[in-house]
Amino acid sequence: MSLKFDRRSILRGMLSGSAVYMGLPALDVFLNGNGTAFADGAKLPVRFGTYFWGLGLTDTPTGGTRWVPTKVGAGYEIMPELQPLASLKDKVSVFSGFRAIGDGRANLVHWTGHASILTGIAPAVSTRFDGPTLDTKVADAIGGSTRFRSIDVDASVSRKPVSYSTRSGNTFGSPETTPLGLYTRLFGPGFQDPNSPNWKPDPSIMLRQSVLSAVKDQREALLANVGKADQVKLDQYFTSVREMENQLAVQLQKPDKCESCVVPAAPKEVARGASVDIVNANTKTMAKLLAMGLACNQSRVFTFVHTASSSETYIAGQSKIYHQITHDEPTDAKLGFQPETSKLAEQVMKGFGEFLTEMDAIKEGEGTLLDHMLVMGLSDTGYAKIHAIENIPMFFAGRAGGKHKAGQHIRGAGDPVTRVSLTAMQLAGAPVGEFGTGTMKTSRPISDVIA
């Protein structure tokens, strides 16, 4: 394969995106992971993504958990709210008992939890994160040779498009919110079928490249005498320009053949609604498209939002939203948990189960696409009724090309959530040796799940 690997632009992207925890040995790892051909017999690439759903899973401080297995290690039992994952259990690890630690910073409700997992920092305000999210670090490491460095998807049909992916902490991703939008991005204009017998470079791409060089020519003049905050904005703008250049460069190369890539048909417009049945249907449709986008080498990294934090999804025909129910519903004395809340949690997990099933449905090499992925599932809270940021449910799904010792339950015993985050980045192939700040700073991945 003759793909040109613009090492400099990727490095620059990393530098502007974050504090870099990267020494030279790590750089070798990173280079090896890039620009390598994945033709017959060669190793298939690892794909990475985060999957977020709102409001955690149900348990109560007095016991009565609906999701934390009793057994630790391999062969954990399927708890009621994990039921939708049962058929994929061997490919899924469950993480319980990890916590976000603010070191004196307030628990910003429905914000601190996932911000801590994704950035390693408990944020100061509830409109921003205080650092880049881990998916951008992974994207910088493994996303440079595909058309898209990363794909952001929001299936939630929320009031605003939701993304928890950010480089600056301030500007969040601009997600695809409809199946048609996602389809168009992945398979619309600019898509090149890797299995097409008569590939030719598109001459208009070179014209587009000249457009971008005119923009870049002015970079220095624009960055002169500008304030810090504005400089961050402009840097991100030019990072986006470079990603576009990279995209065009990839499109000028003949794509490698790709057995599992079958270009899907355009999806139909779907009903819009926030009830959980519609959100799950949306999730399934978008998961299918995303899976094929990954299989067709359009991207190796994604972020997927099923429902936003403080989720407003609900059971169709009922007046109360999930968020409200988690707070208002009393714990049933006999059952020991909140029954309505748990019912919704089961529905929400159904979405995750369907998402993973779609990833597992694509055959790739000896196994499935999911076998070559690491999907990090996470939420914003533990026990949502009290906005707990202890015991936030997290999952690793997929074998990460054999690197993930899947199918285990890991009990965190109060360890910071960042240990899980660090492990995820390392399994995905990002050269990150340390993650988080303050008490959440860690350089200890969870070795039990690393093969």
Add this chain to the structure above:
Amino acid sequence: MASDTNALKVAVRRVTETQYRHIVADVFGPEIKINARFEPEKREDGLLAIGTAQLSLTSSGFEQYFALASSISEQALSEKQREKLVGCKPADPTKADDACARQFIEHYGQKLFRRPLTESETQARLKSAGVGAKQANDFYMGLRLALTSMLVAPEFLFRVETAEPDPANPKQYRLDAYTKASRISFLLWDSAPDDELLTAARTGAIHTDASLKQQLTRMLAAPRYEQGARAFFTDMLQLDGFDNLVKDPAIYPKFNQSVSDSAKEETLKSVIDLLVTKKRDYRELFSSNDTFINRPLASVYNVPFLSAGDWVPYTFPQSSERSGILTQVSFLSLFAHPGTSSPTRRGIKVHEIFMCTPTPDPPADVDFSKVQDSKAGTIRGRLLDHMQNTGCTACHRRSDPPGLALEHFDGLGQLRTTENGAPIDVSADLEGVKLVGAQGLAKYLHDAPKVPECLVRNVFAYGIGRKTGIKDEDYLADQTKAFVSNGYHVPDLMLQVASSPEFFKVAVPAGARSALSAETTTPPVQTAQSSSQSPKN
């Protein structure tokens, strides 16, 4: 100007979706189709104008702008359009022609960048035009590339606000003339300056009070002022929420996309009619029952619609319990849940939108044990439980009453007097004032001094693109006083704000190198906001 080493960039504000659309329509004509998904905007301190000013572009956003720019260039330079748009003819249409290309680039560059291009900016585009013409054997393909590159340039997609040393006071900065022109143009028109305003900037006339006032008066009288006022009220009233509003179809069968679009339009139509066309007292927003309805809305309001036309004026009778903007479908449905009303959300929004008083986030560790599940009875009961809880009471006691007063309207805005068979009590106690129902709440807001104060603050913050701070308080108080004594007229308020020196005051951003003194970190002029704001983001 970008080449001036003494120039200081005081702000880089992303152009909003509506601004983008308006500029393209103003420069290339309304027939240009804009079909793209824009980057999400962000509301801070009540306004998208503040939040979005702090945003950059993601790579997927840039992709969208890139595709959109190509599409606009293609349309604008189609064989049909190019005659109208390009003021010169190439010597040979199959070859590059630098002279004609330069004329095109300079002409449209100035409109898009809202200032003349520097020579190096022009050169960069001339190069694109040359490459394009050569590769495609088509002069106009070259122009397309040059235009595309201007439409994806940061100087177009962001408002780069620039200051220069003030000749009258060399120790201080002043906004340069083009930045001033853009500020007033985006405030009043939600679009880029027109030729006349750019001329006032080029000659420097805009720095004089007389010329500034003359421009403002002209702009307020222009038809484009309506689009500017619409943009302002869309932002302030948070009508962007309609882009994604959903309702449960079983609970609100009358709700659909056309109701959603109509509700937004009803509010904008009635606000513009009242405050811009008729120039009425701003406070009548809460008391006027004059509105406009169409067929989908008539069904929700449960009133007959007998016209064959699209929109007709309509006045709600006193018995409808409606009163002004708070009882329009837009406010009532936006600030509710998919399957129910929400007194808390409505209450929070009454405080935030009309009185500029935000409600803090709920505490994390609230004890909800007293809150009982109430499938029966009214929502008031459930909220009263919150009020008995010490962790909740401080905020809910303030946030809920306006919403409780609006409870005769369900989550879509339909009138009802019972919930689950129980009569709904719409009396409320708002900071010691007892009031009943929507009409009582409307009266309260009509008379509340915070309401005009809040509007003045919003107009100012919307124009300058940052939240106001302690140092702005005296100025805002003076402006409010003037607004009140001039009879609460919104266009006059905009004139008054945009002609005040504070509107153009320079706040040197943290980390910028000042050319005026050796110590770069101590800006000569600074507002409370710029010093308190953390540069970390």
